[in-house]
Amino acid sequence: MKNSTKKERFLLVVLKLIHRKGFKATTMRDIAHELNFEVANVYNYIDSKQSLLEGYLFDIQDEFHKAIDTILATPHSPNEKLRLLVASYIGITTRRPYHQALLVNEWRNLKEPQLQEFVSRRKDYENKMRGIIAEGIEEDQFRANDVEMMAQTILATLRWLHNKCLDSETIINPLEIEKQLLDFIFTGISKK
Amino acid sequence: MKNSTKKERFLLVVLKLIHRKGFKATTMRDIAHELNFEVANVYNYIDSKQSLLEGYLFDIQDEFHKAIDTILATPHSPNEKLRLLVASYIGITTRRPYHQALLVNEWRNLKEPQLQEFVSRRKDYENKMRGIIAEGIEEDQFRANDVEMMAQTILATLRWLHNKCLDSETIINPLEIEKQLLDFIFTGISKK
DNA sequence: TATTTACATGAACAATTGTTCATGTAAATA
DNA sequence: TATTTACATGAACAATTGTTCATGTAAATA
Numbered sequence A, B: 001m002k003n004s005t006k007k008e009r010f011l012l013v014v015l016k017l018i019h020r021k022g023f024k025a026t027t028m029r030d031i032a033h034e035l036n037f038e039v040a041n042v043y044n045y046i047d048s049k050q051s052l053l054e055g056y057l058f059d060i061q062d063e064f065h066k067a068i069d070t071i072l073a074t075p076h077s078p079n080e081k082l083r084l085l086v087a088s089y090i091g092i093t094t095r096r097p098y099h100q101a102l103l104v105n106e107w108r109n110l111k112e113p114q115l116q117e118f119v120s121r122r123k124d125y126e127n128k129m130r131g132i133i134a135e136g137i138e139e140d141q142f143r144a145n146d147v148e149m150m151a152q153t154i155l156a157t158l159r160w161l162h163n164k165c166l167d168s169e170t171i172i173n174p175l176e177i178e179k180q181l182l183d184f185i186f187t188g189i190s191k192k
Numbered sequence C, D: 001t002a003t004t005t006a007c008a009t010g011a012a013c014a015a016t017t018g019t020t021c022a023t024g025t026a027a028a029t030a
Helices: A002-021 A028-034 A051-071 A078-095 A096-109 A112-136 A148-159 A161-167 A173-186 B002-021 B028-034 B049-071 B080-094 B097-110 B116-139 B147-159 B159-169 B175-185
Strands: none
Touching: A002 A028, A002 A051, A002 A096, A002 B147, A028 B097, A051 A078, A051 A096, A051 A112, A051 B097, A078 A096, A078 A112, A078 A148, A078 A161, A078 A173, A096 A112, A096 A161, A112 A148, A148 A161, A148 A173, A148 B147, A148 B159, A148 B175, A161 A173, A161 B147, A173 B147, B002 B028, B002 B097, B049 B080, B049 B097, B049 B116, B080 B097, B080 B116, B080 B147, B080 B159, B097 B116, B097 B159, B116 B147, B147 B159, B147 B175
């Protein structure tokens, strides 16, 4: 109980530190210093530096997967599903921007076999997304461009968002962001 | 002459190595081994590991800056300028995908004061892009959304492209990619 | 031919890295 | 009260890191 709260604090402080310095550049001594205790004590909280990264990444990756699976289980149209997916993506990102930043920036630092697992799970996610898009094209809801390219450009757009959540001085409004990103993805920047 | 060719080969081989392993994870010994000579000899080609990264990044960053400045000097409409900008971005990326991958993935590993300089130059680029967009909104060519967000989402879309150039087994067609990305950015995925 | 240049080696360096171990202590639990 | 648990320290480790130095050699240049 109190136990878990203390560990949670540890994980949050370290997450922000890693976000600031980068995973490779963050040493065990940096972590200890940030928490005002000695290096050896870090190992009372975690097993290793690698397992720390794995914990953060698989945790947030799981959240994204649960979200897409929930949406796939609904009876909505492809168009609606994609809108829901974008909304859920934005929700997770605004709720957990540090985790998302780590997911985007530091996944390369995973080692085998976790790297393999991570990439393969991400591919799962992308495949599900491609499924929605392909269906939408079939039903004539989406423009018939390359499905892979469409999925990746949409994801690229969404993956940028954590920067906005973390860097900007202004407080962000998730609903306003959602509106604008949906606008961009579905109808582009041109005024018709 | 022969000198420069040999150094060029060195830089290309090492660029690919760094792209494969990541900058931090690539040791001077890795570099030497990749080129079949001893560690000490690496210093006959470069001054330091840091200067190597700086060389790659400022080189490609320069190319992007020259491109946008050329476009800004034309008398085209904002709409046309943005199309040209996207086209030039795609051109650079397809011509030098390894450099672009480094630019996107490894700029965080620059140290001060180069990091400062890099970020400030990138901000310049983004400001010029925002200028085009703001002008386009004024002239009623673009939808009146948040300029910052529009610039960043367009850039996010473009920054993904190097993956396509490097990872895919299929040979890419720059013109086809240009068409599809312009499609996405200007008119979105919806079939109207 | 004499000398400079470009490219190469091997040994060594000081600093930094993640991790372990023996040990301590205050609080929670039995 | 006795004992377990959670959290903490300090010293040490073996490995890895970027870099330097003295030295060599074949080819290009003077």
